Each structure stands twice: as structure tokens, then as C-alpha cells.
Amino acid sequence: MPPARLVIFTRYPEPGRAKTRLIPAIGAEGAAAVHRRLTEQTVAAARASGLAIEVRTTGAPHDRFADWLGHDLVFVDQGEGDLGERMQRASSPLPVLFIGSDLPDLRAGHLAEAAKLIESGRTVLGPAEDGGYWALGLTEAADYLFADMPWSTDEVFRLTAARLAERGIVPALLPTLSDCDTPEDLARWPALSPGTAQRSRG
Numbered sequence: 001m002p003p004a005r006l007v008i009f010t011r012y013p014e015p016g017r018a019k020t021r022l023i024p025a026i027g028a029e030g031a032a033a034v035h036r037r038l039t040e041q042t043v044a045a046a047r048a049s050g051l052a053i054e055v056r057t058t059g060a061p062h063d064r065f066a067d068w069l070g071h072d073l074v075f076v077d078q079g080e081g082d083l084g085e086r087m088q089r090a091s092s093p094l095p096v097l098f099i100g101s102d103l104p105d106l107r108a109g110h111l112a113e114a115a116k117l118i119e120s121g122r123t124v125l126g127p128a129e130d131g132g133y134w135a136l137g138l139t140e141a142a143d144y145l146f147a148d149m150p151w152s153t154d155e156v157f158r159l160t161a162a163r164l165a166e167r168g169i170v171p172a173l174l175p176t177l178s179d180c181d182t183p184e185d186l187a188r189w190p191a192l193s194p195g196t197a198q199r200s201r202g
Contacts, residue, residue: 001139004137018031054076092141095138097114103134103179110175123164126174133157144167
């Protein structure tokens with residue numbers, strides 16, 4: 001099995017459009033700063049893992065992403081549609097490992113472990129504390145995982161595992177991680193506070 005492509009989904013940290021559920025608590029600028037820092041941490045972990053990185057983007061032209069995250073990365077537009085449609089488009093060529101960009105506790109070791117499992121032929125899932133998943137690794141086409149999924153609900157992991165089970169696939173499970181979407185989430189990681197995040201930009 002060839003090495004997995006690591007596909008990261010993110011958006012440009014434009015105030016008012018990034019991490020909108022944090023805006024009531026810390027304002028649009030603060031929410032965008034948190035998103036900026038989380039994405040930068042994700043890309044740093046991805047680089048340290050040694051995997052080939054593809055960043056699926058929305059919210060700005062690729063040159064702005066390159067100026068922000070580095071000109072060594074591959075940038076591809078996410079395109080239209082819900083998350084499932086965008087993931088389905090990004091799933092070829094295989095094998096592939098999908099992750100988001102809002103995981104404060106993500107480390108290179110998590111990605112290296114996932115890649116090793118994928119290269120051994122396993123389907124991989126990383127459970128998220130909110131009932132979704134933070135990672136999905138595929139070795140073969142799995143369009144059935146992307147259609148008619150209630151994204152951003154606590155049913156996503158359960159339904160994904162059930163759809164795999166219907167086809168006799170038992171995924172290898174990665175450690176459970178939590179993403180940072182709400183003010184309650186943000187309280188768990190003080191280093192992501194807006195003031196600290198803003199200072200990292202300077």
C-alpha cells in the first residue's frame with residue numbers, strides 16, 4: 001500500500017466567517033485568531049508526521065493561504081456542497097487520511113499511527129468527544145460514508161461505524177480527541193485564548 005495522502009480541511013481566518021460559534025463569547029476577531037492558531041498547529045503536526053499534505057481550502061485565494069501556511073504545501077479548493085460532497089471529491093487518489101483543523105491536542109504521532117494502519121490495509125477512524133470523528137482513513141472507495149450523513153451532529157461517528165459494519169469492515173480506532181468549537185471547549189485550552197492567539201500573529 002502506498003503512503004496515505006493527508007488531506008486537511010480548513011478555511012481562511014476571516015473575522016466573522018471563522019469559528020462562528022465562538023463569536024458571542026470572544027468576538028469575530030478573537031474567533032478568527034483561535035482558528036488561525038489551530039490551523040497552524042495542525043499544519044505543524046502534519047509536517048512533523050512526514051506525510052504528504054494537501055490542504056483543502058475555502059474563503060480566500062490560494063496565494064493568501066500560501067503566504068499564511070507556507071508555499072511548500074499543496075492547496076486545492078474545497079468546492080461546493082456539504083462536507084460529504086467535499087470529502088468525496090477529495091478522496092481520490094487513495095489511500096487518504098482526512099482530518100480537520102481544530103484539534104488542540106493533535107500530535108504528529110497520531111497521524112503517523114493512522115498512516116501506519118492505513119498502509120497495512122486498515123480503514124481508520126478517530127473518534128471525537130462530541131460524537132463525530134476527527135480522522136477518517138480510507139484504502140478503498142467509500143462513497144457510502146459521505147452521502148446523507150447528518151454532519152455536525154453527535155450521530156456521525158455511530159452512523160459511520162454502522163455503515164462500515166454493514167460491509168464487514170471493522171475500522172482501527174485512533175485515540176479519542178476533542179475539537180474546539182464552543183466557548184466551553186475553549187475554556188479547556190487557555191493557550192488558545194484570543195490574546196495569546198493574537199500575539200502569535202505579531
